[in-house]
Amino acid sequence: MAPEENGTRRSFTSGAGLERAARAADATAAPPDAKMAAHDLHAWFGTNEALKGITLSIPEKRVTAIIGPSGCGKSTFVRCLNRMHEVVPGARVRGRVTLDGQDIYASGVNPVRVRRRVGMVFQKPNPFPAMSIQENVLAGLRLSGEHAPDPAGTAEKALRQAALWDEVKDILKRSGSSLSGGQQQRLCIARALALEPEVLLMDEPCSALDPIATARIEELIHELRERYTIAIVTHNMQQAARVADFTAFFYQGELVEVDRTDVLFTHPSNRKTEDYITGRFG
């Protein structure tokens, strides 16, 4: 794990690292508003408590990374932010999650409406195999029974945002599963963006990709942060350091520490965080 620590530190001395650190410093000068916030959030799978009272804000138009060892509840946390946790049989949630101040778990809130505003990209690219590339991008609209007034234009816009347009513009009718893994993942990002969500949740979006495809996705996250609020779960600490303005460290279902990414990685205030980022466990 020692090389990883070095890698983390090194990235802060690079140009991009400094630039990002400076931007994060600006962010502290005027703290961004919380787009989403969890208040004392508990989540269960059956009798197993996966989240034990998380209180955490996701700042608007910033990238928030959630790191921690396997089974720490980081994926469960983001799945609670768009009410995807409850899709799993036997899963329960207690607590408050607000989107622009409104509780998404209040009675009468339609989870479908929440998911339209809070998009999600999964660990494994999951384009719909029975649909073409263009149909995949438009799937969100079609699946919610909406009629896209300009399907070709909508698809092009989303594919451009996902930095995939140039690669697929001539093969839009081909099956989504004919693309490479990295392209499939960008297709899934385009599919989420086509619904014009306000928040984008990414659950280890690069864990099934090679380093080159990973770099493209990370570049993309840099571009998307201008317009979207992003929460990204990652196993990879260098990735958190590269893409995130803020980083939260989860351990055994609890939030140990959250801070600006440069602060968390250079001067963690909690011993457990330090042990984790220096590779002493996890």
Added chain:
Amino acid sequence: MSRESTGTGSNGGGSSDPVSTHDSRLSTLDSLNAPRALSERVIAAVLFACGMVSIFTTLGIVVVLVKESAGFFSEVSLGQFLGDTQWTPLFTDKHFGIWPLLAGTLLTTAIAVAVALPLGLLAAIYLAEFAPERARKVLKPTLEVLAGIPTVVYGYFALVYITPLLQKFVPGLAGFNALGPGIVMGVMILPVIASLSEDAIYAVPASLREAAYALGAGRLRTVFRVVLPSAFSGIGAAVILGVSRAIGETMIVAIAAGQQARLTADPRSPIETMTAYIVQISLGDTPTGTLEYRTIFAVGLALFLLTLALNAVAFRLRRRVLKGGAL
């Protein structure tokens, strides 16, 4: 020893110090290897023979079909076989048009599919997507029990129960007809379609359902727009298997459909399918070697070609889906 060491030399074995131990180990391996290679060869030959049995059986059937059919077609022209609209080989005024038998087969099969496809598919969707795990564990095997009922039982069920019941609602329904056996045949192939479709739907990865939910899709749209299209190949295979079972089904139609070759699309009248005709001749007192006797091989060949074509469609369908082409 020296001969063995030259043998290992080509394997790049060390020619320096540990040569002796190396060699002795290899020679043990060689002695173990020889009989195993022999027994493996014997087993491979036996397995090959077993595989060839089914191939030769198939070939034998095709050869007999073609040979006897050739005898038939030397007396009856292909033009008569495909051009005539009457099938009366046992009458004094003989006609050999296949269409009445083909129509009977297609009519009963169509009725069976009309019953089994919607019921089977909806049952599969319920079992795979909506039924609680406990209900699924009970319902699926129960459904599959239907497949274990002997078809002769289905046949009598059609004749003595379904047809009289239908006669109360359907005016002009004959005692022997296509409708009753068609419906019962639908029930017979229902478990095939439902069970195989359910397997296909159940096998659609959960990640696709999650993707749909995360895009704000409701449960019904997720099932009908994402899950079913993804399971298309499996469902298609299930339906085609059900159809070939219906085409090949013999007892139900032989008992309850009437054995009257008739070119009609009216399900109320008695008809005869290709399979039922073959039964009629095989069991009757038609002397072997006569033209009447040879008709069943011509009909059998036509039946064989029909199912072969169906299987080819299923094969191409599956290959297209496996290639990952958009549907």
